[in-house]
Amino acid sequence: MKLSFSTRGWKDMTWDEWVEAAVDMHFNGIEIYSPFKRPELLARGGQLHKYSVAATVRDLRSRNLEIPCFDTYLDLSSSDPQVLETLEQLIALASDARVPYVSAFASQETPQVEATLEALIPCCAKAGVTLLVKTSFAFANTANLREMLNRFACDELGALWDVHHPVRDAGEMPAKTIENLGAYVKHVHLRDSSVDEATGEMSYEIIGEGTLPIEDVIRALRSIDYDGFISLEWKPKWMDDLDDPQIIFPYFVNYMARYDAGRDKRRMTIPNHDGSGQYVWEKFELINHTFPEVLDIMAETFPDQYCFKYTTLDYTRTYSQFRDDVNTFARALVSLGVKPGSKVAIWAGNVPAWYITFWATVKIGAVLVTVNSAYKIHEADYLLRQSDTHTLVMTEGSLDSNYGEIMNGLCPEIAAAKPGDPLHCQKLPFLRNV
Secondary structure: OEEEEEOOOOOOOOHHHHHHHHHHOOOOEEEEEOHHHOHHHHOOOOOOOOOOHHHHHHHHHHOOOEOOEEEOOOEOOOOOHHHHHHHHHHHHHHHHOOOOEEEEEOOOOOHHHHHHHHHHHHHHHHHOOEEEEEOOHHHOOHHHHHHHHHHHOOOOEEEEEEOHHHHHHHOOOHHHHHHHHHHHEEEEEEOEEEEOOOOOOEEEEOOOOOOOOHHHHHHHHHHOOOOOEEEEOOOHHHOOOOOOHHHHHHHHHHHHHOOOOOOOOOOOOEEOOOOOOEEOOOOOOOOOOOHHHHHHHHHHHOOOOEEEEEHHHOEEEEHHHHHHHHHHHHHHHHHOOOOOOOEEEEEOOOOHHHHHHHHHHHHHOOEEEEOOOOOOHHHHHHHHHHHOOOEEEEOOEEOOEEHHHHHHHHOHHHHHOOOOOOOOOOOOOOOOEO
């Protein structure tokens, strides 16, 4: 499985910004939404103009990217001749751009749907492109879609599994969708949401934070050896204050990495001298990766190998398990107001908490401040003030230093502070959490 993102919610981004985001965040593809709504792409000199499209394909390939699908909001049940004409033009464009799929949906299950498909099949066959019908609206119940596709029984038609709609609109679980559609599924759209049990209202959530059964989706796809794309769908308006692709995109990629879903990983490992083990990088090689990427690569290459074995504290973790702990704590820090550039101090000895804090901090892009485990009150006061520490992570103490007593002495306001509320300390005005 490979990862892509839909450009549907990111109309203010340019082509170059889409490509840069895909490369930087280790996507495998960019799903283009309604190309005809982006005239600059089709104009002379544009990336999808007939004289430029071959060069665009080569450029994407050189970056290990592709366009898996032209997604649309064209209604197959519409009798408007413009719908058929636009789909024919898109299929021709997809052929030129080496895009295997074009999608459409049906708002109603009417004879017009099959009439439109009948008209498009020869066009698809000539272009070598498959038309995908979305599992939404009329076909959120995928048994109906299966019956229609079975009536055609041709290679030019398939299904785009828009996971959200069968689950939320038809109460259909992923295993049932795959039971119905099987190999008809050629492309997948994924987003997450939650439903309020009291009101029944649905709200969108960042991937993995809602109640959509994503693990069941992956399990169902594996059951048919699916090797296509899983594409992120997201509109900034779905969640207040969450409109930054620099947050949404890497969060999706990192979350999906746990399912081995197509990260830009190093598959090749290097055997050691006697052949008894493997290395990820050559000795003395300069690694062109950030700290979080290094941890991700290790977790993906050796997920079941021990990363930590701290027996005196009963803390034993594989690389995959350790990364899960890091991701959990990173989310906790974010919930406490830690942002890129915030100072996070760690005051502890050689214990697992120290390492979890380090990796979680660099994952966020915050700055780690290390505190000497033997510091007394005046030394801790100086360091925390000079560093403008925002959040302090600490153990109870070390040797003859009692960290709790020291912090209560520096910040007597802690005694009256309400857990969960930001701390306001006169001596350490930037400190918000202990």
